[in-house]
Amino acid sequence: MHRPGTLLFIALALSAxxxxxxxxxxxxxxxxxxxxxxxxxxxxxxxxxxxxGDVPIVGTQFSCESCHGRSGMxxxxxxxxxxxxxxxxxxxxxxxxxxxxxxxxxxxxxxxDGVTSGGRELMVELMPRYELSDDDVATLTAYLQSLSAGSxxxxxxxxxxxxxxxxxxxxxxxxxxxxxxxxRFAGDINTETRNDSARWDRGFTPESxxxxxxxxxxxxxxxxxxxxxxxxxxxxxxxxxxxxxxxxSGVGTGTWEPxxxxxxxxxxxxxxxxxxxxxxSGDDFYTVYFSRGLLLEADLIASHLAEKPVDxxxxxxxxxxxxxxxxALRNSAQLSASTILDFQFDCNDAPPFADIAxxxxxxxxxxxxxxNEQLERAALPAARNYVSSTLLEGSSxxxxxxxxxxxxxxxxxxxxxxxxxxMRRFGAWAKSRDVEIVDAxxxxxxxxxxxxxxxxxxxxGRYFIREYALDMIDHAEGMAAYMPLYPRPTFGPGQRYISxxxxxxxxxxxxLAADEAEWILP
Amino acid sequence: MNWRTRTCGLFAxxxxxxxxxxxxxxxxxxxxxxxxxxxxxxYHVTEPSYRVPxxxxxxxxxxxxxxxxLLQSDEPVALNFIFTTCTTICPIMTVTFAQMQQLxxxxxxxxxxxxxxxxxxxDRPDVxxxxxxxxxxxxxxxxxxxxxxxxxxxxxxxDSYTGSKMSHRPVTLLKRPGSESWIRIDGLANxxxxxxxxxxxxxx
Numbered sequence: 001m002h003r004p005g006t007l008l009f010i011a012l013a014l015s016a017x018x019x020x021x022x023x024x025x026x027x028x029x030x031x032x033x034x035x036x037x038x039x040x041x042x043x044x045x046x047x048x049x050x051x052x053g054d055v056p057i058v059g060t061q062f063s064c065e066s067c068h069g070r071s072g073m074x075x076x077x078x079x080x081x082x083x084x085x086x087x088x089x090x091x092x093x094x095x096x097x098x099x100x101x102x103x104x105x106x107x108x109x110x111x112x113d114g115v116t117s118g119g120r121e122l123m124v125e126l127m128p129r130y131e132l133s134d135d136d137v138a139t140l141t142a143y144l145q146s147l148s149a150g151s152x153x154x155x156x157x158x159x160x161x162x163x164x165x166x167x168x169x170x171x172x173x174x175x176x177x178x179x180x181x182x183x184r185f186a187g188d189i190n191t192e193t194r195n196d197s198a199r200w201d202r203g204f205t206p207e208s209x210x211x212x213x214x215x216x217x218x219x220x221x222x223x224x225x226x227x228x229x230x231x232x233x234x235x236x237x238x239x240x241x242x243x244x245x246x247x248x249s250g251v252g253t254g255t256w257e258p259x260x261x262x263x264x265x266x267x268x269x270x271x272x273x274x275x276x277x278x279x280x281s282g283d284d285f286y287t288v289y290f291s292r293g294l295l296l297e298a299d300l301i302a303s304h305l306a307e308k309p310v311d312x313x314x315x316x317x318x319x320x321x322x323x324x325x326x327x328a329l330r331n332s333a334q335l336s337a338s339t340i341l342d343f344q345f346d347c348n349d350a351p352p353f354a355d356i357a358x359x360x361x362x363x364x365x366x367x368x369x370x371x372n373e374q375l376e377r378a379a380l381p382a383a384r385n386y387v388s389s390t391l392l393e394g395s396s397x398x399x400x401x402x403x404x405x406x407x408x409x410x411x412x413x414x415x416x417x418x419x420x421x422x423m424r425r426f427g428a429w430a431k432s433r434d435v436e437i438v439d440a441x442x443x444x445x446x447x448x449x450x451x452x453x454x455x456x457x458x459x460x461g462r463y464f465i466r467e468y469a470l471d472m473i474d475h476a477e478g479m480a481a482y483m484p485l486y487p488r489p490t491f492g493p494g495q496r497y498i499s500x501x502x503x504x505x506x507x508x509x510x511x512l513a514a515d516e517a518e519w520i521l522p
Numbered sequence: 523m524n525w526r527t528r529t530c531g532l533f534a535x536x537x538x539x540x541x542x543x544x545x546x547x548x549x550x551x552x553x554x555x556x557x558x559x560x561x562x563x564x565y566h567v568t569e570p571s572y573r574v575p576x577x578x579x580x581x582x583x584x585x586x587x588x589x590x591x592l593l594q595s596d597e598p599v600a601l602n603f604i605f606t607t608c609t610t611i612c613p614i615m616t617v618t619f620a621q622m623q624q625l626x627x628x629x630x631x632x633x634x635x636x637x638x639x640x641x642x643x644x645d646r647p648d649v650x651x652x653x654x655x656x657x658x659x660x661x662x663x664x665x666x667x668x669x670x671x672x673x674x675x676x677x678x679x680x681d682s683y684t685g686s687k688m689s690h691r692p693v694t695l696l697k698r699p700g701s702e703s704w705i706r707i708d709g710l711a712n713x714x715x716x717x718x719x720x721x722x723x724x725x726x
Binding site: 051054061075474488492494500521 | 605607609610611613614616618620621641643644646656657669670684686687688689690691709710711713
């Protein structure tokens with residue numbers, strides 16, 4: 001649609017994108033990003049549009065990102081296809097459906113009227129027709145020209161470099177266990193890479209070349225020592241020295257927060273670290289976790305306690321590393337009616353069960369953030385006791401057998417006795433590769449991280465875009481069947497803790513009574 | 523089965539606007555050819571019978587809701603399946619429900635809207651509550667989640683189970699009070715068409 005302002009608008013677009021100054025350009029990109037991701041115009045008003053010809057929408061309800069994805073690489077859902085709008089595709093001609101490269105002018109037309117640069121009308125039921133000024137279009141154009149443009153470090157046609165973090169007090173045994181899996185998996189890939197690059201039909205022009213599906217995986221080990229508040233500087237220094245395309249797996253005993261924050265700041269894809277204390281944030285995009293770990297356990301216990309309330313709850317732990325779990329329980333909104341008492345103790349001592357017993361009396365409950373060794377040092381302190389399956393590391397102890405007390409385990413894993421076909425698949429893989437299983441959980445997690453990474457790298461094709469890889473994980477429902485250990489995995493945009501719930505399982509005669517388990521989604 | 527391809531003929535009167543719009547120049551009505559485009563929009567209407575399973579779902583306040591009772595309402599019912607992190611059709615189906623509610627005006631009070639999440643592990647009651655707020659859902663609109671097993675059984679009983687939420691298709695189901703059969707709309711009907719279907723099939 002021609003409007004009187006078209007020429008002016010092209011001039012504006014050019015000045016916004018061609019760049020008088022870098023600063024102007026950056027400002028336009030930032031404002032354009034708010035339009036794309038939040039549906040907010042540079043004026044501060046929400047974007048307005050009609051969809052289906054008559055249904056008004058405002059930008060706060062959904063934005064360009066909702067459908068086209070963080071990467072702008074588009075998506076298909078059911079029978080509908082949302083075409084890509086990322087710079088490498090939008091500003092190039094497309095063969096199918098045929099259209100010329102977009103210009104600022106044709107972008108204005110498709111946004112306002114739904115007519116593509118090739119003259120095709122986009123489905124009115126799906127693509128909203130936006131009310132945008134010429135300046136608004138120029139601003140969005142500036143962002144789209146930057147969207148998924150440029151190439152991230154750590155990847156080319158031959159090599160893909162990843163980092164695996166070994167943080168804090170992670171034991172050498174655990175570190176070796178996951179590296180045995182990572183290195184063997186990468187070894188297999190690298191063998192295939194040799195065959196792949198030896199194939200004759202690699203095309204004569206860049207467009208006709210098949211994208212390289214396999215490239216050599218190189219794994220960097222990033223060890224983080226000292227207190228967690230120094231990890232960020234260590235990560236920055238590793239990354240500056242050897243930039244990587246992604247972080248893969250990883251192991252640590254305490255908080256993962258500094259690593260999660262680093263990945264977010266560097267826009268670095270970080271897949272499935274083996275951590276029990278992930279970074280919790282509603283907005284984080286770059287790290288994908290199996291679950292919320294101990295923080296989920298705290299919520300499971302809080303939900304169970306809220307259903308069967310008591311006046312006094314005592315919780316105990318020794319290592320400072322577990323403080324975030326205790327904090328999550330203490331601050332749980334579900335327990336606002338109960339008194340919650342904290343008993344942190346020195347890890348060299350026995351847990352202060354006598355003090356806890358006195359504090360909770362005959363009707364209270366105790367939450368024991370303890371491992372087997374600590375639990376064995378005294379009789380259970382309360383009539384109702386909660387323990388953590390994560391800290392018990394899959395084995396329960398005879399210390400949990402107490403005729404007079406009830407014990408419940410927070411269990412964010414599949415129930416014992418249930419068929420875990422993904423775990424079996426991992427077992428078969430390990431056996432055939434001669435990988436010794438010494439830490440089944442961490443190793444199966446590392447294996448799943450590798451499977452996911454292999455899958456997304458393959459589907460990225462020639463587009464090396466981290467956000468695209470992450471968008472693909474969001475839509476790969478099929479990967480759920482391959483996830484070991486964790487119950488009911490579900491994926492979706494913005495879903496970064498893949499298994500959302502867990503069980504509260506009664507412990508009877510020292511073992512988890514799977515038949516009586518209750519599934520809780522906090 | 524009563525298959526009919528329904529071309530939204532509501533905009534036949536806008537034929538002149540269409541001609542104006544295709545010239546892509548003039549037009550006092552800035553949305554003329556959006557409306558014209560609706561001529562191409564099709565959806566299918568059938569009248570199958572479904573057995574609603576005996577399940578308890580959860581509303582946005584976390585209260586248990588027996589689905590059979592809710593759908594046996596004395597009021598006409600309009601039902602759809604959505605999930606809050608859906609990337610294509612759900613936001614549109616939800617704004618369309620909202621628009622239909624507006625277009626029905628005073629009659630909106632007489633129609634019970636129900637949206638059931640097909641991603642119940644993520645869409646907990648609080649998540650659905652903020653989704654409802656985001657889309658300005660009026661009264662008489664119940665958002666439901668529940669146990670995965672129950673949701674799958676609901677989807678299956680309405681012949682809407684597609685194996686994965688990523689192959690989710692747009693379906694709207696309407697029911698007259700006391701009726702055994704449902705009016706099933708496959709496809710993305712716009713607000714006006716949906717309001718028209720509700721008015722002509724449920725409210726007359």
